[in-house]
């Protein structure tokens with residue numbers, strides 16, 4: 001597996017080893033011992049799987065209590081995946097990083113707890129699978145506006161994003177502490 005650094009010390013792009021032959025391909029998309037040894041000593045407790053149509057933007061979400069680390073992978077299609085540092089004591093608080101994850105590049109993104117997460121769908125549809133280090137805790141979920149002017153995320157929009165009602169009502173980043 002290749003491990004690529006990002007602007008955040010503990011956010012990593014992973015390139016699993018792909019075993020291709022005349023039948024297709026095989027990959028280990030997660031191995032507990034290798035992940036604990038090489039990436040982060042965490043345990044995953046919940047897998048999520050979402051399908052979205054082109055132009056969907058899901059996020060930016062994080063859980064104030066029971067924060068989740070996430071290992072994100074695209075099984076089909078392509079997304080622009082974004083994380084925002086919401087650790088109030090971080091030198092990179094309020095900064096963002098984006099990466100293109102696709103079934104073609106096999107790339108995964110490891111995002112530890114302390115980051116808001118969201119993605120924009122670039123392909124006609126996308127199937128996204130991700131492992132979480134904590135259970136869903138909707139009571140403490142925070143939704144930050146995808147187009148917050150302070151974050152100024154450079155989404156590769158080809159059209160106005162399709163948002164859930166919840167995401168359309170996201171809060172401003174600047175009100176984060178007030179809100180939570």
Ligand SMILES: Cc1cn([C@H]2C[C@H](O)[C@@H](COP(=O)(O)OP(=O)(O)O[C@H]3O[C@H](C)C(=O)[C@H](O)[C@H]3O)O2)c(=O)[nH]c1=O
Nearest residue numbers: 048050058059061062070117118119135136137164166
């Ligand atoms: C996240 C989640 C949702 N749900 C239920 C709640 C709703 O009835 C339905 C859709 O939930 P939501 O609109 O919050 O789904 P997304 O907009 O894809 O939310 C996710 O979006 C970004 C990309 C993330 O990183 C988070 O994993 C997650 O917040 O699934 C559950 O039952 N369990 C869960 O863990």
